[in-house]
Amino acid sequence: MNVPSADPAVLTSSADRRTLCLVREAKGWTQRELASRANVNQSTISKSENGLMELKGQALRAVADALDCPPQLLTHPAPLLGLDVSCLHHRRRSSRLTVASKNKIEAVAHLSRLSVENLLSGYHEQTVAVERVAELDPPDPVDVAADVRGRLGLAPGPVPNLVAALEHAGVVVFERPLGSSAQDAVSSWPHGSDQFPLLIVNSGLSGDRQRFTIAHELGHVVMHRIPGEDQEAQADQFAASLLAPPEQIRPALTGLTTAQFRRLVELKPVWGMSVAALVRRARDLGEISDRQYREFQLRLTSLGWKTSEPIDIPAEHPTTLRNVLARRLAAGQPVADLARTALMTESSFRRYFPIPTRCGALTAENGA
Ligand SMILES: [Zn+2]
Incomplete structure (x- = not known):
């Protein structure tokens, strides 16, 4: 385990009870599991999380070591919890996500946001070009998507690189393993003039799935x-309209029949959308009937395309964080310092963050 040497002053402070709970949940561990791994009494963990005792000194060190985090994270006074759960959204493959894994994803999202905010601080002052829909208006996802396309400065037609357009508009995209294939992404945008939308996307998604997921989270x-x-339905409608606005994709889908899979396979790389998403688009725009849609579903199943479609769309890789890390390294901050800034151990920092090497390539640990 690779724990940065704790400043002795840190060990005299006590763990924040909510941060402790969050870091434990991000591991997916029960209190009992953590106690056993840290070799402390279970009551030490439970009392600490309930504010009935202070976790400090050697016990704090032992718990931090077990959680593979620096004690500084545990003593961090929970500004991360100013980020309330209501601003977290999930794109998940429904029904496969248990309550424990939902808590885990939320905890990972809170902690990732804390790390990303600390790393970008002072290095990323960018005005966010997208705007929230006014609170009382029931959103029409198609109209909102058209407005967002304008704010992103997108030309009519397919979106060649969605991630680049979003980063240019001040949206931060962080690609990392989320530890579950039941969850594709989680996003947050706390209120506050200096806050930015953060979309955390599971690594290893196919390009078409990744683009739709990112549009959905936006x-x-x-x-x-x-x-x-x-x-969920509104976010899907928004995503489909952002990637393929109704009047722009309609001519490509007009007259589609179930004999025309080849046509769909040709459209896939043009629009950067899966065949399945294009079929849904055709149904939602009234270009195929519900009966045809059901036929398409049967054909997609028999072709095996529900699990694996032909034609790979390359995934898009965000650059904002990578560039900030490169600038920090160039300014003489070693990786160990960056890990401390992110309130992480150096080993887990290296596992999750895109650390540029001298030649500009990425270290390869991020693709799990
Ligand atoms: Zn969603």
Whole structure:
């Protein structure tokens, strides 16, 4: 384990009870599991998380070591919890996500946001060009997507590089393993003039899935303040309209029949959307009937395309964070310092963050 040497002053402070709980949940561990790994009593963990005792000194060190984090993270006075759960959104493959893994993803999102904010601080002052929909308006996802396309400065037609357009507009995209294939992304945009939308996307997604996921998350942060019932469908509609506005893609889908899979396979790289998403688009725009849509679903299943489609769309890789890390390294901050800034151990920092090497290539640990 690679724990930065703790400043003795840190060990005299006590862990923040909510931060402790969050870091434990980000590991997906129960209190009992953490106690056993840290070789402390379970009551030490439970009392510390309930504010009934102070976790400091050697016990703090032992718990931090078990959690593979610096004690400084545990004693961090929870500004991360100013980020309340209502501004977190998930793109998940429904039903596969248990409550424990939902808590884990949320904890990972809070902690990642803390690290990213600390790393960007002083190095990334960019005005956010997208705007939230006014609170009381029920959003029409198609109109909102058209407005967002304007703010992103997108030309009519397919979006060649969605991630680049978003980063140019001050949206931060962070690609990292989320530890579960049941979850594709999680996003947040806390209120405050200096806050930016952060979209955390699971690494290893296919390019078409990644683009739709990112567009979906953008829909959430722009349209939704408090999670609610219709929001998944609204975010999907937003994503489809952002990537393929109705009147721009309609001519390509007019007259589509189930004999024309080749046509869909040709459209896939043009629009950067999966065949499945194009078929949904055709149905939503009324270019195919519900009956045809069901036929398409049967054909997609029999072709095996529900699990693996032909034609790979290259994934898009964000550069904002990587460039800031490169500037910090060039300014003489070693990786160990960057890890401390991110409140992480150096080993887990190297695992999750895109650290540029001297020649500009990425270290390869980020692709898990
Ligand atoms: Zn969603």
